[in-house]
């Protein structure tokens with residue numbers, strides 16, 4: 174199987190979907206001519222292949238980029254637009270939260286907005302809090318949007334294809350560090366359904382629900398705990414909205430213990446949603462309190478020791494899991 | 499400007515140039531200096547010219563290309579360097595790094611790397627001056643690319659409407675990331691955008707520190723006299739890539755060479771030497787002194803402690 178980074182997997186999905194369907198176009202800052210000529214980047218080479226009609230380099234104008242997607246999609250195009258870093262989503266947020274998410278409802282179901290907003294996210298790049306801020310809970314809190322956050326290159330390819338073929342606005346959030354980690358990706362056309370979680374590793378004693386980059390920390394912790402006799406089941410959510418409640422509940426009913434792991438800060442984070450779901454629907458199956466392992470409620474600091482402190486890792490996850498036994 | 503002041507201008511440009519050359523050099527080894535690195539090489543005349551026209555009580559709002567702005571506002575090289583190194587002794591205790599340094603001590607109140615994000619904030623600091631009837635102006639630095647953001651247009655409209663004492667300084671270095679000016683806007687001169695808000699727009703050679711100084715000084719006087727905001731477009735050029743990780747594949751080599759001929763430091767040095775007010779030896783002494791300042795700053799930063807990880811939790815709330 175081919176080995177690709179998440180960025181390359183996204184690139185392949187874009188290329189295949191643009192070839193398959195003339196209505197797909199991409200737009201964003203540097204999606205055509207980027208300052209990087211790095212083939213690991215998601216839109217590398219697409220301008221050469223599809224030309225400037227379908228690969229639109231835009232001015233630094235996040236609100237207009239998002240609005241472009243809203244207007245073009247209602248007219249029958251399939252826009253895939255890019256917001257360079259997650260914090261700049263807030264500039265596009267009016268168009269995404271107040272318009273993309275609500276206009277179908279406001280039309281009484283008559284119009285549809287089949288658009289994708291790709292957003293790069295994640296700490297660990299030494300760029301500080303105005304480039305690193307995981308805001309998935311903000312979008313998940315806006316009814317009308319679907320929210321996808323892949324943790325492997327293979328999932329990224331299959332999920333992006335589903336997102337492009339979906340008739341709704343989909344927010345597709347890609348962790349930047351995952352652009353530097355290759356993994357196996359099937360060749361050719363395949364899709365992964367939006368709204369279906371994946372049990373990345375089966376286990377008996379504790380369920381770890383996680384997504385995106387934190388999948389790596391979950392695997393590391395699970396490997397070490399296995400040697401200490403604790404069997405960890407890793408549920409990779411992949412999609413936050415719609416949420417695959419059944420897979421989460423089934424896993425917790427089996428293991429009786431739950432830890433939610435995410436890189437975003439704690440208060441109002443999506444981990445709280447998972448915890449509430451399990452408390453509501455599987456409380457009597459729990460052998461121990463639910464735990465959340467998250468970043469502390471602070472902006473992402475620049476200095477290396479501070480940034481490392483910010484990001485949850487396998488050590489903090491293992492500590493939390495051990496407290497459940 | 500008298501001779502001494504002109505020499506100060508030259509010295510400041512030289513300090514900015516050598517300070518950043520050192521940074522670029524150090525960042526080649528990510529173990530020594532990690533993270534993104536964005537410098538203003540070639541654009542020093544804007545920072546120095548603006549800085550020379552301002553009083554200590556004047557406020558600046560800066561952007562991602564900030565080192566020059568901060569030095570020209572008399573920020574301490576040691577504390578700047580330590581912040582860029584992520585050390586506890588830096589201006590922001592390592593929270594900020596190179597991209598968002600704030601030095602309230604010298605009224606460099608905010609550096610934002612959200613493109614266009616600082617422009618509305620400058621409306622706020624200028625409003626405070628008007629409200630409190632204080633005699634200071636705000637200068638907001640941003641690039642040609644930032645003038646495409648909605649924040650630019652909303653801020654200029656409000657500043658003009660309310661006659662606020664703010665000087666919007668656009669450093670038009672022809673590029674916005676990998677895009678050339680004509681690829682991101684139909685407007686040829688960013689200064690023209692002022693007319694849409696019934697505001698004065700000025701254009702100046704951004705590689706001529708004296709010219710920048712003069713136009714900013716005049717704007718400052720007008721602002722303090724209550725004549726309202728001014729948009730100043732400084733025509734300049736980014737010698738390097740957007741950041742140090744940029745191979746500049748899209749930037750024509752002969753264009754770079756042509757602009758290097760227009761080096762702001764070379765320009766002012768030549769004019770001072772021609773006028774007989776600067777001797778080569780004096781210039782060499784200046785170089786030497788600046789090299790010591792930069793070396794000392796690096797030594798200070800490298801000898802400074804890293805923050806303790808738990809310090810990450812501090813400073814979130816007052």
Ligand SMILES: Cc1ncc(C[n+]2csc(CCOP(=O)(O)OP(=O)(O)O)c2C)c(N)n1
Pocket residue numbers: 202233235257261264562563611612613614640641642643644645669671673674675736740
């Ligand atoms: C809101 C926002 N969008 C995108 C970026 C990424 N970005 C950083 S600098 C830059 C180009 C800015 O160009 P310009 O304003 O002309 O300033 P210059 O870098 O040329 O000094 C971009 C797109 C950002 N930092 N903020």
